[in-house]
Amino acid sequence: MMPSLNEYLMVSGLLFAIGFAGVLMRRNIIIIFMCLEMMLSAANLSLVAFWRFGSGNGMPAEGYEAQVLVFFVIAVAAAEVAVGLAIIVALFRARCTVHVDDLNSMKG
Amino acid sequence: MSALFYIFSAVMLVFGVLVVVNRNPVSSALSLVVSFLGLAALFITLNAYFIGVIQILVYTGAVMVLFLFIIMLLDIKTEQRRELNYVALGGGVVVILALVSQLAILLAGFVPGKQKLSVLPDDAAVHQDVKRVGEAVFTDFNFHLQLLGILLLIATIGVVVLSRRQGRADESGE
Numbered sequence: 001m002m003p004s005l006n007e008y009l010m011v012s013g014l015l016f017a018i019g020f021a022g023v024l025m026r027r028n029i030i031i032i033f034m035c036l037e038m039m040l041s042a043a044n045l046s047l048v049a050f051w052r053f054g055s056g057n058g059m060p061a062e063g064y065e066a067q068v069l070v071f072f073v074i075a076v077a078a079a080e081v082a083v084g085l086a087i088i089v090a091l092f093r094a095r096c097t098v099h100v101d102d103l104n105s106m107k108g
Numbered sequence: 109m110s111a112l113f114y115i116f117s118a119v120m121l122v123f124g125v126l127v128v129v130n131r132n133p134v135s136s137a138l139s140l141v142v143s144f145l146g147l148a149a150l151f152i153t154l155n156a157y158f159i160g161v162i163q164i165l166v167y168t169g170a171v172m173v174l175f176l177f178i179i180m181l182l183d184i185k186t187e188q189r190r191e192l193n194y195v196a197l198g199g200g201v202v203v204i205l206a207l208v209s210q211l212a213i214l215l216a217g218f219v220p221g222k223q224k225l226s227v228l229p230d231d232a233a234v235h236q237d238v239k240r241v242g243e244a245v246f247t248d249f250n251f252h253l254q255l256l257g258i259l260l261l262i263a264t265i266g267v268v269v270l271s272r273r274q275g276r277a278d279e280s281g282e
Contacts, residue, residue, distance in 0.1 A: 007113070009211075009215055013207070014208065015143075018128060024199060024203060038127065048159055053220075057223060072252065074166050074167070088182075101193075
């Protein structure tokens with residue numbers, strides 16, 4: 001009994017929902033950032049699942065565009081993490097907090 | 109195969125929940141590492157070996173080390189004891205339940221999604237996954253790859269500029 005496409009999509013949706021819940025509930029900016037990464041990875045999982053079932057009958061699609069897209073998403077996410085964490089460090093130096101409720105004015 | 113799928117999904121989702129629930133940022137980061145390992149295993153069950161390896165190398169290797177490094181650097185132990193924001197908590201639960209139930213209803217009526225994963229023949233092209241992805245990246249998507257290189261260069265410069273000490277910028281005339 002092999003898993004079906006719907007099961008992969010549901011797992012991916014659940015991971016996305018957990019990440020989304022983290023973004024909404026947590027107030028620590030680093031945790032929020034980690035949850036954003038989780039949401040990106042959930043999107044990657046559904047992309048790869050659609051690729052793997054792309055030809056119907058549980059066979060993968062002919063082309064490799066989906067995996068190339070996932071590769072680019074991961075690379076861009078890595079660049080995004082580097083810039084985001086640098087911004088968090090700069091913010092912490094200016095305000096001495098990582099709690100988003102304390103960051104309520106734009107002019108530092 | 110199916111058992112492995114459920115085991116790795118459970119690992120991924122349970123440690124994903126732990127990321128959100130843990131009060132200590134270091135435990136959150138380490139839970140995220142385990143969650144991403146489960147995700148990489150799921151990629152491998154989908155015969156996307158290259159993506160699975162990249163997921164482990166880039167996310168659980170590089171990105172999470174960067175996160176842990178920043179958490180240690182900022183020394184945010186004093187941030188741990190905060191009372192919960194119950195409005196955000198309740199709103200989050202409602203939004204998540206809406207999202208998941210919507211998805212479940214949608215997937216129940218999604219006929220192409222009912223197909224099962226089939227076992228690939230031994231000579232399937234997918235088993236040369238890295239070769240195929242490499243060919244696609246370096247031929248059809250060569251321009252995009254170069255754009256990506258420029259993006260990474262810009263990100264590197266941006267990080268250096270952002271993490272310069274404020275004091276030095278003030279001394280040099282601002």
